[in-house]
Amino acid sequence: MIDIIIMIFCTLGALAVLLAAIGVLRMPDVYLRLSVTTKAATLGIGLILVGAAFHFSEVGVTSRIIAIIFFITVTAPVSAYLIVRASYFIKAKLWEHSIVDELNGMYDKKTHSLSSTDLPDEVASHRTDDEEEIEEIK
């Protein structure tokens, strides 16, 4: 009975990791690749580890596995977020069939600070105003 449970968990986990691998090959851009890979890999590792927990069924092993699953779940999104942010900065292209890109033009080019409102033109006009004022003062 317990063998069957272990088999089910490990097979599902291996399938999830396989799916992540195929996703990396097939997806058309960085963002889609990351959004397929991180989750499927997390799920796959989690399922395989649960299978391992059933296989050993000891307190020490199980508590370590719970800790591993917890830390993977907490850290995987953070690394995905950092990679995706960096790839947006180096202007990795979105897939051509993407519908919208509301992030376009929201980053300040020099400081990389992100604005929430859609006012690039007004900011530009403000800047010109300031320059004019400076010239007037001069």
Place this chain on the structure above:
Amino acid sequence: MMQKRFLMNVLLTVIWVALTGSFDYLNFIFGFLVSFFVMWIISRNTDDRKYFTIAFKVLGFFFFFLYEFFKATIEVAYEVMTKRFQMKPGIIKMPLDAKTDLEITLLSNLISLTPGTLVLDVSEDRTVIYIHGMYVEDKVKFINSIKEGLEKPLLSIMR
């Protein structure tokens, strides 16, 4: 107050395990449930009861998230395996209701963990969050599904 209740619960669990003398997971879980039930019975005012309603909410949210997680995984798996892509990806701006650091961190982690959505960045003034989604057919529907599915239950637990 909440932390006090939780620590009390853990303490009672340890006492239960020490008294019964068998040091395994099942006994820990059973002891936790027993002490939880006892504390629930002896709680009197509404201030005390908050811990118990939140405990059920956390449990419910956990299983709800697990369900959503597997549903979205199957969706993405189908997308990866089929020959022609049906997806309509895009980057969407979502206004945030979460305010503190912890709330925003947890929310963005949960969004990133759900297959098909990925957090790109949080704006400097913390009013909006930029999400890359795989299925953005309708922008309003997409935002609503995240707001109703993840943000609302999370905030009801945190606050």
